[in-house]
Amino acid sequence: MRKNLDVIAAYSIMLGLIILVGFLQSWSMALSILCLCLISAVMTIGANIQWGYAGLINFGIMGYTALGGLAAVLVSAPPVEEAWKAGGLDMLLCAFIVFSMILVIRLILKKFSKSKNRNYIIAAVIIAGLILLRLISAPAIESIEAVNPATTGFLGGMGLPILFSWIVGAFFAGGLAYVIGKIALGLRADYLAIATLLISEIVIAVIKHEDWLSRGVKNVIGLKRPVPYEIDLQGKEWFINLVQKFNQGSLNLISNSLEKQQALKQLVIESSTVFVKLCFAGLFTAVVIVLLIVTQKALYSPWGRMMRAIRDNEEAANAMGKNVVKQHLLIFVLGSAIVGIAGAMMVTYDGLFTPGSYRPMRYTFLIWVMVIVGGSGNNFGAILGGFAVWFLWIEAAPIALFLINLFTSGLEETNALKVHLINSIPYFRFLMMGVGLLLIMRYRPKGILPEKIKRV
Amino acid sequence: MDFLNAIILLLNYLFVPALAYGSQLALGAIFVSLIYGILRFAYFTAGDLMSFGTMFTILFTWYFQSLGISLGFLPTALIAIPFGIIVTIFYVLLKDKLVFSYYRMKKSPPVMLAMVSIGTMFVTQAIVRIVIGPFDRRFFDGEKFIIKANEFKEMTGLNEGLAIKSTQVITLFVTIIVVSILFWFLNKTKTGKSMRAYSDNEDLALLSGIDPKKVVMITWVIAAILATVGGALYGLDKSFKPFTYFNNMLPIFAAAIVGGIGNPFGAFLGGYVIAFSEILLTYAYKKFFVYLLPESLEPDGLLQLLSTDYKFAVSFSILVIVLLFRPSGIFKGKVL
Numbered sequence: 067m068r069k070n071l072d073v074i075a076a077y078s079i080m081l082g083l084i085i086l087v088g089f090l091q092s093w094s095m096a097l098s099i100l101c102l103c104l105i106s107a108v109m110t111i112g113a114n115i116q117w118g119y120a121g122l123i124n125f126g127i128m129g130y131t132a133l134g135g136l137a138a139v140l141v142s143a144p145p146v147e148e149a150w151k152a153g154g155l156d157m158l159l160c161a162f163i164v165f166s167m168i169l170v171i172r173l174i175l176k177k178f179s180k181s182k183n184r185n186y187i188i189a190a191v192i193i194a195g196l197i198l199l200r201l202i203s204a205p206a207i208e209s210i211e212a213v214n215p216a217t218t219g220f221l222g223g224m225g226l227p228i229l230f231s232w233i234v235g236a237f238f239a240g241g242l243a244y245v246i247g248k249i250a251l252g253l254r255a256d257y258l259a260i261a262t263l264l265i266s267e268i269v270i271a272v273i274k275h276e277d278w279l280s281r282g283v284k285n286v287i288g289l290k291r292p293v294p295y296e297i298d299l300q301g302k303e304w305f306i307n308l309v310q311k312f313n314q315g316s317l318n319l320i321s322n323s324l325e326k327q328q329a330l331k332q333l334v335i336e337s338s339t340v341f342v343k344l345c346f347a348g349l350f351t352a353v354v355i356v357l358l359i360v361t362q363k364a365l366y367s368p369w370g371r372m373m374r375a376i377r378d379n380e381e382a383a384n385a386m387g388k389n390v391v392k393q394h395l396l397i398f399v400l401g402s403a404i405v406g407i408a409g410a411m412m413v414t415y416d417g418l419f420t421p422g423s424y425r426p427m428r429y430t431f432l433i434w435v436m437v438i439v440g441g442s443g444n445n446f447g448a449i450l451g452g453f454a455v456w457f458l459w460i461e462a463a464p465i466a467l468f469l470i471n472l473f474t475s476g477l478e479e480t481n482a483l484k485v486h487l488i489n490s491i492p493y494f495r496f497l498m499m500g501v502g503l504l505l506i507m508r509y510r511p512k513g514i515l516p517e518k519i520k521r522v
Numbered sequence: 523m524d525f526l527n528a529i530i531l532l533l534n535y536l537f538v539p540a541l542a543y544g545s546q547l548a549l550g551a552i553f554v555s556l557i558y559g560i561l562r563f564a565y566f567t568a569g570d571l572m573s574f575g576t577m578f579t580i581l582f583t584w585y586f587q588s589l590g591i592s593l594g595f596l597p598t599a600l601i602a603i604p605f606g607i608i609v610t611i612f613y614v615l616l617k618d619k620l621v622f623s624y625y626r627m628k629k630s631p632p633v634m635l636a637m638v639s640i641g642t643m644f645v646t647q648a649i650v651r652i653v654i655g656p657f658d659r660r661f662f663d664g665e666k667f668i669i670k671a672n673e674f675k676e677m678t679g680l681n682e683g684l685a686i687k688s689t690q691v692i693t694l695f696v697t698i699i700v701v702s703i704l705f706w707f708l709n710k711t712k713t714g715k716s717m718r719a720y721s722d723n724e725d726l727a728l729l730s731g732i733d734p735k736k737v738v739m740i741t742w743v744i745a746a747i748l749a750t751v752g753g754a755l756y757g758l759d760k761s762f763k764p765f766t767y768f769n770n771m772l773p774i775f776a777a778a779i780v781g782g783i784g785n786p787f788g789a790f791l792g793g794y795v796i797a798f799s800e801i802l803l804t805y806a807y808k809k810f811f812v813y814l815l816p817e818s819l820e821p822d823g824l825l826q827l828l829s830t831d832y833k834f835a836v837s838f839s840i841l842v843i844v845l846l847f848r849p850s851g852i853f854k855g856k857v858l
Contacts (some may be wrong), residue, residue: 125632177829249846256564260775261845264838280833419850427647427768438637493651500644504621507638509565 068228073446073515078266080453095338097343098458104350105411106452109286110436111357111445118443118517119345119370120379120397122260126246128429129266130402133242134235134409139286139419141231149213149278153206154221157278158201167195175387200238210278218283229292232353232408233499239406240270240399247398251391274421286419289355296338306330309337311368346415353411354449359406361445373397432459435499439506441513450515455499523680528813533669540801541794542759545697548793549752550770551777552704559721559784560623560741563635564738568749569771570605570646573764574613575750576757579606579652580661587663595665599693610746617642618742626738631837635673649766657671658761662689689759700751704744708786721784771833772802773800776841782851791853796837799807805831 082482084103087097107126116122170191178184211219250261258462280286299305310317313333320326364370374384376390384390413419432455440451458465467488506513552567557565582602592598621642625635637640652797668691671683708714713736728734754768760766773796783791806826828836844851 123636169729253845253849256636257779257845259633259636260564260779261842264772264841266833268838271832271835275829304706339619429646432776434637434640435644440839480704487652490652493656496644496651497648498644500641500648501643503644504638507634507641508621508624511634 073450076447076515079384080457083457094339094343096424097340097347099457101343101346101350101415102412102460103456104347104354105408105415106356106433106436107354108350108408108411108452109405109433110440110448110452111229111361112355112401112408113433113437113450114396114401114403114442114445115361115364117437117466118403118448119365119373119377120394121255122251122394123432124262124398124401125426125434126262126266126269126402127405127422127433129262129269129425130239130242130405131409131412131429132270132424133238134231134406134411135413135419135421135424136230136273136280137235137238138231138410138413139280139291140223141226141234142228142289144220144225146213146218148218149218149221153278154210154211156202156206157210157221160199160206163195163199163202187300188376201269201315207259207278212410218345219280219283219284220286222247223328227292228290228410228414234322235406235410239409240403243399244395247395251339251394253396257392263430266426266430270421270424273424278294280419280421283422285421287299288419289413289417289419290373290415291342292349293342294416295452296335296342299338299341300334305338305341309334312337319390346441348350350411350415353407356447357407358449365445379404419440432499433483439502439511439513440516443517444513444515446515447513447515454514455502458498458502459495463491466491466494466498528842529678530684530766531703531813533685534682534742536801536805538686538690539666540798542687542693543687543801544794544797545650545693546607546752546756546759547770547773547794548554548790549697549748550701550754552701553748553776553787554753554774555655555783555786555789556741557745558778559786560717561626561635563639564775565745566636566639566642566771568774569768570614570650570764571610571745572613572753572770573650573762573767574753575746575767576753576762576767577606577650577764578609579750579754580654580659580757580762582606582694582747584747585660593664594801595688596694597689597758598664599661599754599758603751606754607747607750608751610744614742614746615739618738622632635835647764647768654764656764659757661762662758664688664725671850675748692754693759696751696755700748704748706710707788712836716786717741735743735793769834769839773837776837779841780844780851782853785851785853788851788853792851795852798839799840800833800836803827803836 084096084100087099103477109119109131112130112321113124113127116124116520151206171188174187174191176185178187210221213219227395246262246265250258250265254260276282313330317326317329317333320329372383372388373393375386376393377390380390433452436451436455437448438451439455440446470487472488474481477484510516527626542851550572554565554568556610557563576578579599579602582601582605583597586592586598586602591601593600621638622635667685668688669684669686671685674684675681706714710716716727716732717737717740720731720732720734724734727737756767756770774793777792777796779792780791782792783789804826808825810826
């Protein structure tokens with residue numbers, strides 16, 4: 067128990083801070099922070115098993131998050147039958163062509179020995195395939211996007227419950243990671259970083275501009291939730307009774323029955339948002355706990371020890387007969403799949419998919435700050451980092467406002483400098499993140515909760 | 523005649539813009555490549571350093587404009603650039619002293635330094651946004667065009683006009699001057715040679731009495747100069763927006779790697795490779811073929827290989843292909 071004291075202390079402080087927000091600002095706000103903290107925690111678990119366990123840099127987190135989000139759309143959005151009729155078959159044909167192109171190229175790579183001619187043949191196959199794809203897909207895309215463009219204009223999804231998308235998102239992201247890993251894992255660390263960063267930008271470009279698939283920048287809204295809607299809750303007998311029970315004390319103080327009714331109505335509306343967010347928080351907590359148990363088990367299993375050995379000394383591990391390349395690819399896929407789950411969770415929580423909002427600062431670099439600040443290699447640390455950094459990211463504005471008022475208290479309200487500073491409050495969060503990251507890397511390079519290695 | 527029209531069309535929409543854009547990328551790529559070669563880490567602050575330098579250039583431009591100083595038909599920013607450079611040099615040297623030198627002393631792995639540069643990226647971005655705000659700013663003044671499309675049409679009697687913006691010519695001109703001075707410095711002077719020696723083999727360079735502090739300092743100074751010049755030129759040609767500058771980091775990295783990282787000359791050419799391929803692949807060639815082909819063969823579609831939405835994706839795909847087949851870059855840099 068003693069040695070886990072720092073973990074318990076750190077998490078209690080974090081929870082205390084969130085509860086403080088609940089008292090000072092509002093419970094709805096505190097719960098939204100908690101929900102996004104939990105989603106960030108899933109992302110950091112994913113990034114941590116790549117960086118902390120295996121020492122792989124993956125700056126493509128944004129791409130996997132977006133793919134997870136795309137999975138949520140493709141699973142849960144209702145199918146647009148008209149669009150399927152207009153061009154669905156052609157698109158399926160295109161998918162088949164891509165698939166067969168890959169098969170043909172693999173076959174060529176296998177059958178022929180390395181030569182210039184082989185390269186030419188492969189190039190010819192790719193070019194012919196691309197032309198064919200273009201010929202088939204161009205009219206199909208046009209007709210799909212022409213179907214009711216204001217509300218649909220895309221193929222739609224499968225209309226399944228959105229919870230399935232968490233698994234599908236993991237598969238999407240894992241699949242992409244497999245391809246990227248095959249291409250880029252041989253590179254040196256900082257090149258892997260740049261390559262993954264650029265590839266994730268390509269993924270975003272595709273999602274943004276292939277309207278037939280994801281509606282692009284027109285966004286998909288109104289995805290079905292796995293938890294009840296506020297409006298439905300407000301009409302439910304049991305929910306009103308529950309609210310009444312919770313607020314018995316304050317309601318009893320009001321003597322006028324009409325006013326009492328009004329107060330109760332107000333309370334029901336407020337509590338319905340809190341209740342919905344509580345449901346989300348419960349779902350997300352379950353995911354975080356399951357992932358934590360699994361990753362923790364993996365970390366202390368023989369496999370985890372092998373990964374650490376590979377991380378700390380690749381050549382020695384190789385000499386011991388461990389297949390470094392294969393293990394790297396495996397952990398790259400696993401970590402990315404977890405990030406994909408987080409991406410699907412995020413879209414589930416928001417109920418909408420906005421490809422335009424995926425930016426590397428928010429979805430790649432911020433996650434990295436979380437992992438490094440929290441403590442790479444330690445799952446509890448990474449999760450704590452997700453919580454602490456997200457909390458600071460949201461609460462940076464009030465903190466900055468307070469600090470600016472403190473330091474410029476001598477100046478008048480209309481002072482140009484003061485007004486300018488107060489107008490630029492949203493950007494102080496970048497400053498805080500940067501300074502925080504630099505301080506942690508300088509004075510506590512292993513993070514708030516450093517990695518602990520159990521000696522057997 | 524049609525043939526000439528077709529050529530002018532390509533010049534106007536492809537060649538001139540790509541040349542200007544390529545020069546701006548090249549300046550960025552050279553300093554990323556230099557930092558990689560000498561300080562040995564991937565410098566993620568690249569785009570934001572450019573926006574930092576540009577921001578101060580803009581502030582000085584405004585100051586000069588308020589004083590009534592101008593260069594006539596040339597943009598006022600040209601006199602502001604040296605002042606912007608000085609501030610940026612102070613900033614990078616301060617940053618090196620406070621942040622990077624510690625890790626250099628400790629001989630931290632390059633990954634660590636790259637992470638640290640992400641920290642400085644956040645800080646630089648915050649400074650830029652707090653000082654000047656995240657909005658689009660134009661700070662160009664003076665004569666906008668050297669040749670206007672209409673004038674060109676009248677002059678030559680062709681159907682197609684050739685418009686050359688003065689910023690494009692300035693970009694090219696400044697790039698040629700800066701890059702030639704830089705390569706002269708790197709190849710001919712003693713300090714430049716010691717820098718290349720340090721980049722090739724650190725231990726050997728130290729043994730032969732090269733002062734690492736001086737080498738590092740000069741690298742940062744060059745980086746600051748190139749970043750400010752490149753950033754200011756980009757801002758003059760298009761417009762200044764911090765977020766665009768951050769995004770420009772990506773094609774700059776692509777250019778540096780495609781050209782062979784650690785090899786400044788490669789990076790210089792890499793900038794043009796990226797710029798030309800971005801524009802060549804996303805240009806709609808319909809009009810071009812309308813001029814060249816007889817009427818019966820005229821194309822129906824736009825004849826665009828990729829939609830312009832994929833502009834960035836093109837450069838990154840080139841990067842991936844280069845990494846796959848020639849990991850040391852087209853012009854042989856360090857092997858990754």
